[in-house]
Amino acid sequence: MLTKIAELLEEVKNYPINSAEALKDFHLKYLSKKGEISNLMPFIKEVAPEDRKTFGQKINELKNFAEDKFKNAQTEQEQAADAGAAAEFDLTLPIIPNELGTVHPLTLTRQRIIEIFERIGFNVEDGPEIEDDWHNFTALNFPPNHPAREMQDTFFIEKNPDILLRTHTSNVQIRLMERQKPPIRAIMPGRVFRNEAITARAHCIFHQVEGLYVDENVSLVDLKQTLFHFAKEMFGKDTKIRFRSSFFPFTEVSAEVDISCFICKGKGCNVCKQTGWVEILGCGMVDPNVLESCGIDSNRYTGFAFGMGIERIAMLKYNIRDLRLFTENDVRFLRQFANVV
Numbered sequence: 001m002l003t004k005i006a007e008l009l010e011e012v013k014n015y016p017i018n019s020a021e022a023l024k025d026f027h028l029k030y031l032s033k034k035g036e037i038s039n040l041m042p043f044i045k046e047v048a049p050e051d052r053k054t055f056g057q058k059i060n061e062l063k064n065f066a067e068d069k070f071k072n073a074q075t076e077q078e079q080a081a082d083a084g085a086a087a088e089f090d091l092t093l094p095i096i097p098n099e100l101g102t103v104h105p106l107t108l109t110r111q112r113i114i115e116i117f118e119r120i121g122f123n124v125e126d127g128p129e130i131e132d133d134w135h136n137f138t139a140l141n142f143p144p145n146h147p148a149r150e151m152q153d154t155f156f157i158e159k160n161p162d163i164l165l166r167t168h169t170s171n172v173q174i175r176l177m178e179r180q181k182p183p184i185r186a187i188m189p190g191r192v193f194r195n196e197a198i199t200a201r202a203h204c205i206f207h208q209v210e211g212l213y214v215d216e217n218v219s220l221v222d223l224k225q226t227l228f229h230f231a232k233e234m235f236g237k238d239t240k241i242r243f244r245s246s247f248f249p250f251t252e253v254s255a256e257v258d259i260s261c262f263i264c265k266g267k268g269c270n271v272c273k274q275t276g277w278v279e280i281l282g283c284g285m286v287d288p289n290v291l292e293s294c295g296i297d298s299n300r301y302t303g304f305a306f307g308m309g310i311e312r313i314a315m316l317k318y319n320i321r322d323l324r325l326f327t328e329n330d331v332r333f334l335r336q337f338a339n340v341v
């Protein structure tokens with residue numbers, strides 16, 4: 001009997017478990033209820049009583065060995081299966097890209113304006129959005145109680161009407177001239193505020209770029225050439241400009257500048273309301289009163305100034321019909337500027 005057990009042990013040892021099938025067969029053959037090891041049990045009765053203990057031990061050893069072998073093989077096969085599943089991840093596949101944001105069309109337009117003026121020697125200057133009456137109005141030659149102040153729909157601070165949200169970037173002209181002597185050549189981009197209802201054509205918060213050039217012998221010709229250069233750089237080399245006489249308290253002479261409609265090339269369309277021209281900015285020669293308010297000798301120095309709305313330039317350039325699109329943050333709108341340079 002013991003020989004039989006030893007033979008079976010040998011057989012179990014040598015049994016090749018190299019597949020899931022083989023593992024099952026192994027269990028069936030040796031470890032199941034009707035397996036060869038269980039089949040040995042009835043033979044205990046036939047063994048001489050004094051040998052029964054050894055016999056029992058041997059069967060146990062055999063059983064333990066077979067069980068260990070089974071468990072080890074089972075674990076090995078499970079691990080191999082896990083590794084196989086991991087190998088199913090194809091590491092050469094391209095990653096799913098993280099979506100990047102895009103530059104806002106107003107930022108894009110502001111950067112383009114800055115770039116154009118920087119190349120012809122203008123610095124970029126900055127000033128406060130919360131301003132006093134002097135820098136927003138008085139120093140800019142707005143007389144007290146002048147209707148032009150009302151035209152600007154100013155947001156005042158209730159407790160102190162001397163403090164307001166700037167209605168234009170012209171305040172930076174004053175701050176710059178107060179702290180710097182000519183020659184001054186700068187552009188001043190920034191955010192401005194007016195108490196207006198929000199519509200397709202107006203907003204209470206918008207953006208402007210102010211320009212200022214003060215030196216000896218600055219003339220209207222310099223202003224015209226500078227703005228002509230800007231118009232061609234911004235809207236294309238065939239762009240024409242025209243000056244229309246206008247009024248601003250801080251300039252004398254004053255003008256509004258139109259460019260030839262670059263959509264219909266001057267023939268007349270919806271954008272230019274059939275006129276062939278669209279307005280892009282206000283400008284003029286700095287009023288001597290303004291220079292004097294800032295302590296600049298108006299007999300020695302002259303200057304020109306201009307101011308344009310960034311929204312307006314962007315709407316013209318990209319043919320955007322509704323101002324509100326700029327602040328709604330609809331990605332379908334914003335993404336269209338992803339590849340615009």
Ligand code: DAH
Binds near residue numbers: 170211
């Ligand atoms: N400040 C004016 C506005 O908000 C724009 C402007 C017009 C600025 C003429 C200027 C200028 O510097 O010369 O409507």
